[in-house]
Amino acid sequence: MKNLSVPAIDKTVKILNLLTETAVPLSGADIAKTLNLPRSSVHGILQCLTDAGLLRKADDRHFVLGAHVLYWANGFTAQQDIVAEFHQAITQIPELNAYTLTLSTLNHDQVVYLACRNSQAPLEVTFRIGMQLPAAFTATGKAVLSHMSDEEVAALITTFPAPYTDNSVRNLPELMQELVQIRRQGFALDNGQLRLGMFCFGIAFTDLGGQYYGVAASLSEQEADEAARTRLLAGLRRLADKLSAA
Known part of the structure; x- marks a missing residue:
């Protein structure tokens, strides 16, 4: 079966991976430039991830991983x-x-x-x-x-x-x-x-x-x-x- 790719999910995974690997706060512009993604798309995804607790704002412009990521990590480890x-x-x-x-x-x-x-x-x-x-x-x-x-x-x-x-x-x-x-x-x-x-x-x-x-x-x-x-x-x-x- 051919692998299916959902663009929004692909972008979301790339953003989460980038913030995990860099381990420092990044702005939406930084993320868009690093991943070569449209800034409008990145802005929307960042807002959704922040609302879900997967990201949080380090200040007015910069983002870091949120506490909900630990919830998933602990769930994985528990298994x-x-x-x-x-x-x-x-x-x-x-x-x-x-x-x-x-x-x-x-x-x-x-x-x-x-x-x-x-x-x-x-x-x-x-x-x-x-x-x-x-x-x-x-x-x-x-x-x-x-x-x-x-x-x-x-x-x-x-x-x-x-x-x-x-x-x-x-x-x-x-x-x-x-x-x-x-x-x-x-x-x-x-x-x-x-x-x-x-x-x-x-x-x-x-x-x-x-x-x-x-x-x-x-x-x-x-x-x-x-x-x-x-x-x-x-x-x-x-x-x-x-x-x-x-």
């Missing part, structure tokens, strides 16, 4: 038993206590973070629930992609993201080479592809319904010696097994 299982399981795996831990899944070519526990150790990234990052650069994203065929990956990543660092994989053929290695070794590594100096190890698993998720542990490059990697990966595999069984 994800895997989130509760994640928080319970990580308390039972002491070898992971020192690390930042995340649970995520794919949203098209992005990874969306469903749960996180940031460690006390300083990292260049603070993970947040709802954060989205390119799957091609993340440990959990690569781990999940490794369970797809090359054709499925190519169909998913139609426009390759711009690199975040000098270590970021540069194109689809390079990513495909990484996925071959990930399938062989059973885990994925972000070796500074999101932030230089930060290493993330990721493992993918499925729930009982066959939905793929990824768990990852993040640490500084200096901490990632062989002993730490061995301990960390053993803990991640235990975590993935617990979540898959649950």
Whole structure:
């Protein structure tokens, strides 16, 4: 069946995505210019979103996300038993206590973070629930992609993201080479592809319904010696097994 597109809804989604990604107040003119949309259309949509509580005015001209967005987010999270299982399981795996831990899944070519526990150790990234990052650069994203065929990956990543660092994989053929290695070794590594100096190890698993998720542990490059990697990966595999069984 051919996908149906409703122009007003498409514009609304683009506006909400833009305000989420920028995380700063934007005026109607800013939004129209950034998204290349008619100002009259943007003005009408902004008014409707504000009336619905999805946006609020930061001042007379600028808009930010409204509280009703949290209502939807909490509703989504409440349906994800895997989130509760994640928080319970990580308390039972002491070898992971020192690390930042995340649970995520794919949203098209992005990874969306469903749960996180940031460690006390300083990292260049603070993970947040709802954060989205390119799957091609993340440990959990690569781990999940490794369970797809090359054709499925190519169909998913139609426009390759711009690199975040000098270590970021540069194109689809390079990513495909990484996925071959990930399938062989059973885990994925972000070796500074999101932030230089930060290493993330990721493992993918499925729930009982066959939905793929990824768990990852993040640490500084200096901490990632062989002993730490061995301990960390053993803990991640235990975590993935617990979540898959649950």
